[in-house]
Amino acid sequence: MAPIIPVIMCGGSGTRLWPASRETMPKQFIPLFGDLSTFQMTALRFRDDPRFTEPVVVAHDDFRFIVAEQLRVVGLSARIVLEPDRRDSAAAVAIASLVGAQSGEDAVVAVMAADHLIENAAGFRDACARAGEAAASGVIMTLGLKPTFAATGYGYIRPGAPIGATGAVKVEAFVEKPNEETAKRYISEGYLWNSGNFVFRAETMIDELRQHAPEILAASTKALENAERDLGFTRLDKASFMQAPKTSIDFAVMEKTHRAGVLPVSFDWSDIGGWGAVWEALPHDASGNATVGQVELLDARNCLVHSEDILTTVVGMENALVITTHDAVLVTTQDKADKVKSLVETLKKRDRAEATQHLRVHRPWGWYQRIDIGPRFQVKRIMVKPGGKLSLQKHYHRAEHWVVVHGAAEVTRDDEIHVVRENESIYLPQGCVHRMANPGKIPLEIIEVQVGSYTGEDDIIRIEDVYKRA
Structure with missing residues (x-):
C-alpha cells in the first residue's frame, strides 16, 4: 500500500477555552500543554515514519501565516490549502479527498483534527496504518476509543461485525452525546468513543459524497480546480467554495453511508473540548x-x-x-x-472585542500588542521577525513615532531610507508614505506611539505589500 496522506484540519474557534482561545487565535495554535501547540504536536506525529507522506493542512485563510510559521518553528513543511470561508467539516473533508486523489486512484487519506491531544504518537500512527489496511478495501474507517469513563461530552459508536482480519468492525450506528446514565449503559454494551479521526481511500469518500452530498462535492471540486498558488499556499476559489452547504461530515456522509467501519483502539486521547x-x-x-x-x-x-x-x-x-x-x-x-x-x-x-480578539494580534511579519489607548493616542509594542516587512502605507488621521528597543529597523519614509538602531527613534508625520522592515537575524522590537484624531486599524492605506494584502 502507498504511504498514507495525513490531512490536518484546522477549523474551529475553540470558544469553550475562552479567554485563552479566541477566533483570532483559536485553541489549536495555543501552547496549552508546554512549548508546542496541539497543531504542532499533530504535525510532528508523522515525522520520519515512511508509512506516511508529508502532511496536508486545511486551514482558514486568516491563519495561513500562523500555520506556516508554526510548521517552520518545528522544522516541518506541508501543503497548505486555504479555505476562504468556514463551511464546516464536510467541505473540508471533500477538499482533503480531492487533494488526496491527485496522488492516484489508490491514495489513502487520514483526516484528523489539529486540536486533539494524543501523547502516544506511535500508537496513533500504528492505529492509522491498521485502519488504512481496512480502508484500502473501500471502507471509511474511524478510530473508536475504548471508553475509560462514562463521558457525556463525546459521541459514541455501536460496533458491529468484523471486517477481515484487521481488527476493524462495521459501524452499526453513530449515536449522539448521551447523559451519564446512558453513557454507562453504552460502556457496558461495548460502545466506543467517536474520536472524529477518519482513514479512507480518497475515491471511496468522493463516491460517498457524490451519493449523499453532491452539492458539497461539486462546490469543492470547482473550488480546487479554480484554486490559485499564492506565496506557497493553495488558495481555494472563494465563489465556488461558498456554494458548499455548511454541514458536518458526520451528518453529510457518516450517518448515511453503509461503508463505515471502526477500529477499536486504546490510547490516551482528548479533544480538549473545554x-x-x-x-x-x-x-x-x-x-x-x-x-x-x-x-x-x-x-x-x-x-x-x-x-x-x-x-x-x-x-x-x-x-x-x-x-x-x-x-x-x-x-x-x-x-x-x-x-x-x-x-x-x-x-x-454586547460587542465586546475581547470575545473574539486577543490583545496580541498576529500578522504575517510578526505581531503587535496594544499597551495603552486613549483620546487621540495609542501605544503599541511591535515585533517584526527576521526578514519581515510591513506594508508600504500611509495614514490620513495620525502621526507615528517609532522607538527601537531591540534589533535594527530599516525604515522607508517617503523618498528616504533610514536604519534605526536600538535606543534610537524616528518620527513619521501624518500622511507620509512609510514602511518598516527587519533586515537582521534577530527579532526587531519597537514601541509605536500614535497621535491623531483617529487611531483605528482601518486608517491604514496599503500601497504595496509583499504578503499581497494591498
Whole structure:
C-alpha cells in the first residue's frame, strides 16, 4: 500500500477555552500543554515514519501565516490549502479527498483534527496504518476509543461485525452525546468513543459524497480546480467554495453511508473540548491542582489555574477554574465550565472585542500588542521577525513615532531610507508614505506611539505589500 496522506484540519474557534482561545487565535495554535501547540504536536506525529507522506493542512485563510510559521518553528513543511470561508467539516473533508486523489486512484487519506491531544504518537500512527489496511478495501474507517469513563461530552459508536482480519468492525450506528446514565449503559454494551479521526481511500469518500452530498462535492471540486498558488499556499476559489452547504461530515456522509467501519483502539486521547479537559490532561500536584504560568496557591484543591504573564493567586477554593490573560479573566467551577461558550456569545452580543480578539494580534511579519489607548493616542509594542516587512502605507488621521528597543529597523519614509538602531527613534508625520522592515537575524522590537484624531486599524492605506494584502 502507498504511504498514507495525513490531512490536518484546522477549523474551529475553540470558544469553550475562552479567554485563552479566541477566533483570532483559536485553541489549536495555543501552547496549552508546554512549548508546542496541539497543531504542532499533530504535525510532528508523522515525522520520519515512511508509512506516511508529508502532511496536508486545511486551514482558514486568516491563519495561513500562523500555520506556516508554526510548521517552520518545528522544522516541518506541508501543503497548505486555504479555505476562504468556514463551511464546516464536510467541505473540508471533500477538499482533503480531492487533494488526496491527485496522488492516484489508490491514495489513502487520514483526516484528523489539529486540536486533539494524543501523547502516544506511535500508537496513533500504528492505529492509522491498521485502519488504512481496512480502508484500502473501500471502507471509511474511524478510530473508536475504548471508553475509560462514562463521558457525556463525546459521541459514541455501536460496533458491529468484523471486517477481515484487521481488527476493524462495521459501524452499526453513530449515536449522539448521551447523559451519564446512558453513557454507562453504552460502556457496558461495548460502545466506543467517536474520536472524529477518519482513514479512507480518497475515491471511496468522493463516491460517498457524490451519493449523499453532491452539492458539497461539486462546490469543492470547482473550488480546487479554480484554486490559485499564492506565496506557497493553495488558495481555494472563494465563489465556488461558498456554494458548499455548511454541514458536518458526520451528518453529510457518516450517518448515511453503509461503508463505515471502526477500529477499536486504546490510547490516551482528548479533544480538549473545554477547560475541564485541560485540567484532566495536565499534571496535578498532591492536592489535585493543575497550574500553568505564574501561579501561587494556598489551601486549594482540584483547581486549574492558567495565567498568561501575570501573577495569579488562589486561596481556599476547590474545583475552581481561574484563567487570566492580558485583557480578560475567567473564574468558574469545574461543573459550570460548559457554560463558557454561552458566555462568549453574550459578550459578542454586547460587542465586546475581547470575545473574539486577543490583545496580541498576529500578522504575517510578526505581531503587535496594544499597551495603552486613549483620546487621540495609542501605544503599541511591535515585533517584526527576521526578514519581515510591513506594508508600504500611509495614514490620513495620525502621526507615528517609532522607538527601537531591540534589533535594527530599516525604515522607508517617503523618498528616504533610514536604519534605526536600538535606543534610537524616528518620527513619521501624518500622511507620509512609510514602511518598516527587519533586515537582521534577530527579532526587531519597537514601541509605536500614535497621535491623531483617529487611531483605528482601518486608517491604514496599503500601497504595496509583499504578503499581497494591498
